[in-house]
Amino acid sequence: MERVPVLKIGDILLVSIQIDMEDQTALQLQEDLAEKIVATGCHGVIIDISALDIVDSFVGRTLATIAAVSRVLDAETVVVGMRPAVAITPVELGLSLPGIRTALNVDLGIEMLAFSRDGAWAEDAEDDENEADPAAVPTP
Amino acid sequence: MALSPEESGRLADLLKEHADGLVGRWAELVGVTLQGRMTRPELERQTRELQRGFQQAFAAGARDLADEEAAELRAQLGELSATRARQGFSANETAVSVFAFKQVLLGILGDAADVQTLRDYVAFTAFVDQAALLTFDTFVRVREALIADQAEQLLELSTPVVKLWEGVVAVPLVGTLDSARAQVVMERLLQTLVDTGSPYAIIDITGVPAVDTQVAQHILKTVVAARLMGADCVISGIRPQIAQTIVALGIEFGDIATKASLADALRYVLGKNSYKVVVAKRTER
Amino acid sequence: MKEEPRRIPVATDQDVVRVRQLVRTVAVEAKLSLVDQTKLVTAASELARNTLVYGGGGIVEVYGVRNDFRAGIRIVFADEGPGIADLELALTDGYTTGGGLGLGLSGARRLVDEFTIETAVGQGTTITVTKWCR
Incomplete structure (x- = not known):
C-alpha cells in the first residue's frame, strides 16, 4: 500500500495527494495527520487535491473526518485545488462536505490560514493593491 | 421488389428514346410544385441529370436502388436533396420532385395496354419510390446536421468569462x-x-x-x-x-x-x- | 450493438482502484465530456466499493454500447453476497448498514443516465449503469 507524505512547512502541515488512493491509504493518511499535528504542534493543515480526478463519498468522508479531528486538535484544515469537473460531482452525489474549508490553490490556502489565525489579512498584501487604483482604497 | 434484368434493360431504352420530351415534361411538373422558386433552365438541368442518372443505372443493369450499378444515381439523389435542404425547400417538395417521374413515364407509355407494359411500370414505380425515400432520408439528415451546427455556433458565441x-x-x-x-x-x-x-x-x-x-x-x-x-x-x-x-x-x-x-x-x-x-x-x- | 466486455474481479481495495482506472480509460475512448467522465468514474467507484464491502466481492464488467442515436458506456457490478432486503430503503439518501455516508447507491444513481438493480436476499446483487455521450 502506498502512503501519502505529510510535509511540515513553518506552522503548516502540507499534504499533496498525487495518487489514486485505495480506501486503506486514505484511512492511513487520516491517522498519520492526527499524529503529526500532535507531534509538531502545527495549527494549520493544507490538503492539496489538485491531482485527484474524483472525490467519491469515501474520500469526501475522509476529508470531513480529517477536518473535524484537526479542529479538535486545534488545527484548521483547508482543502485546496479541487478541479472543476470534480467539484461538480459531489454536488450531484449529494455530498456537501460540511465543515470543510476550501481554497483555489495552496497560496490562497496559506493566506486563508494566516487570516483565520490572526483575524486579519497578511499586511503586505495591503500595500501592493493600494497604489493600483485610487478609487478603491483598502480600509485601514 | 427488384426489377428483372429485362425490365431494367427495357426501361433504359425507353428513357433514352424519350429523353428530351421526358425532361421537359418532368421539369414542368416539378416547376408547378416548387411554384417558381427555381428557374426553368436550372430545373431542366437538374431533371436532365436525374434522367441520365436513372437511364445509366438501368442500362448498367441496376435492379435495385441499393445495387452497385446505382451508386452514382444514389449520390446524385443525395446531392439534390442536400442542396434543396440547404436552400430551404421542404422535404415534401423534394420527394415530390422525384415522384413526378412516375407521372411523366406514364405519359410516355401512352395507350399501350399490354400486361408487360403494366408490369414494367409497376416495377419502375417501386424503384422510384425507393429513390424518393432516399431523398427524404438525406434531407432529414442534412437538416439535422444544419441544426446541430447552429446549436454549436450558438454555444460558442454564448458567453465570455x-x-x-x-x-x-x-x-x-x-x-x-x-x-x-x-x-x-x-x-x-x-x-x-x-x-x-x-x-x-x-x-x-x-x-x-x-x-x-x-x-x-x-x-x-x-x-x-x-x-x-x-x-x-x-x-x-x-x-x-x-x-x-x-x-x-x-x-x-x-x-x-x-x-x-x-x-x-x-x-x-x-x-x-x-x-x-x-x-x-x-x-x- | 455490444462489444466484448472488459472484466475485473473485485476482491480487494486495490481492485476498486483498478475499476476506476479501467472506467476512466473506456470513458476517454468513448469521448465522454470531462464532467461526464468524472461522474461515471465516481459512480463506478461507489458501486465497486459496495460490491466489495456489502457483496463480499464480485465481478465488474465494462463495455461500450451504442443505440440508434449515440454511444455510451455500460458497467455491470455483480456479486453473490447477501443481497438487499429493502431496496427502497437502500436507495434512500443517508441510509447505510456499513458505516458509510449512505450515498453510494442513491448518489451513483444520480450520476448516470440509466440505473437498474436486480437483487434478492441470499442471491446477490447485480447493478447495471449506463452513461450516454451527449
Whole structure:
C-alpha cells in the first residue's frame, strides 16, 4: 500500500495527494495527520487535491473526518485545488462536505490560514493593491 | 421488389428514346410544385441529370436502388436533396420532385395496354419510390446536421468569462438559458476560477429573460461547486419577474449572496476583500 | 450493438482502484465530456466499493454500447453476497448498514443516465449503469 507524505512547512502541515488512493491509504493518511499535528504542534493543515480526478463519498468522508479531528486538535484544515469537473460531482452525489474549508490553490490556502489565525489579512498584501487604483482604497 | 434484368434493360431504352420530351415534361411538373422558386433552365438541368442518372443505372443493369450499378444515381439523389435542404425547400417538395417521374413515364407509355407494359411500370414505380425515400432520408439528415451546427455556433458565441478586478471574475449571461448552455457556461466559469486563481465570481443574469427550475438548479449547483473549489459566487441582476418566479418555483437560494446590479455585486465583493469604494477627490484643472 | 466486455474481479481495495482506472480509460475512448467522465468514474467507484464491502466481492464488467442515436458506456457490478432486503430503503439518501455516508447507491444513481438493480436476499446483487455521450 502506498502512503501519502505529510510535509511540515513553518506552522503548516502540507499534504499533496498525487495518487489514486485505495480506501486503506486514505484511512492511513487520516491517522498519520492526527499524529503529526500532535507531534509538531502545527495549527494549520493544507490538503492539496489538485491531482485527484474524483472525490467519491469515501474520500469526501475522509476529508470531513480529517477536518473535524484537526479542529479538535486545534488545527484548521483547508482543502485546496479541487478541479472543476470534480467539484461538480459531489454536488450531484449529494455530498456537501460540511465543515470543510476550501481554497483555489495552496497560496490562497496559506493566506486563508494566516487570516483565520490572526483575524486579519497578511499586511503586505495591503500595500501592493493600494497604489493600483485610487478609487478603491483598502480600509485601514 | 427488384426489377428483372429485362425490365431494367427495357426501361433504359425507353428513357433514352424519350429523353428530351421526358425532361421537359418532368421539369414542368416539378416547376408547378416548387411554384417558381427555381428557374426553368436550372430545373431542366437538374431533371436532365436525374434522367441520365436513372437511364445509366438501368442500362448498367441496376435492379435495385441499393445495387452497385446505382451508386452514382444514389449520390446524385443525395446531392439534390442536400442542396434543396440547404436552400430551404421542404422535404415534401423534394420527394415530390422525384415522384413526378412516375407521372411523366406514364405519359410516355401512352395507350399501350399490354400486361408487360403494366408490369414494367409497376416495377419502375417501386424503384422510384425507393429513390424518393432516399431523398427524404438525406434531407432529414442534412437538416439535422444544419441544426446541430447552429446549436454549436450558438454555444460558442454564448458567453465570455471576464475579469473584473484582481481576484474577481464575472459571467454576464445574455439570452435564454437552456440546460445545455447553462452547463457549458458554468463549466467554463469554474475553469476560469482555477486558471486565474480568482476567489470571487459574479454571475450576472440581467440579460436572461426567464429562469426555469432546471436553469436555477444549474446556477445553484455551480455556486456549490465553486464553494467546494474555494471560491464564492454572487448572483446579480435578478429582475423582478425572475425573483417572483424563483420564489414561486420554491427554489431555495439559501445563503447565496444576491445583488440587484453588477455594480452592487462588485462593491460587495471588494468590501469582502477589505476594499472600500469612495469618490476620488478631483484635482483642479 | 455490444462489444466484448472488459472484466475485473473485485476482491480487494486495490481492485476498486483498478475499476476506476479501467472506467476512466473506456470513458476517454468513448469521448465522454470531462464532467461526464468524472461522474461515471465516481459512480463506478461507489458501486465497486459496495460490491466489495456489502457483496463480499464480485465481478465488474465494462463495455461500450451504442443505440440508434449515440454511444455510451455500460458497467455491470455483480456479486453473490447477501443481497438487499429493502431496496427502497437502500436507495434512500443517508441510509447505510456499513458505516458509510449512505450515498453510494442513491448518489451513483444520480450520476448516470440509466440505473437498474436486480437483487434478492441470499442471491446477490447485480447493478447495471449506463452513461450516454451527449
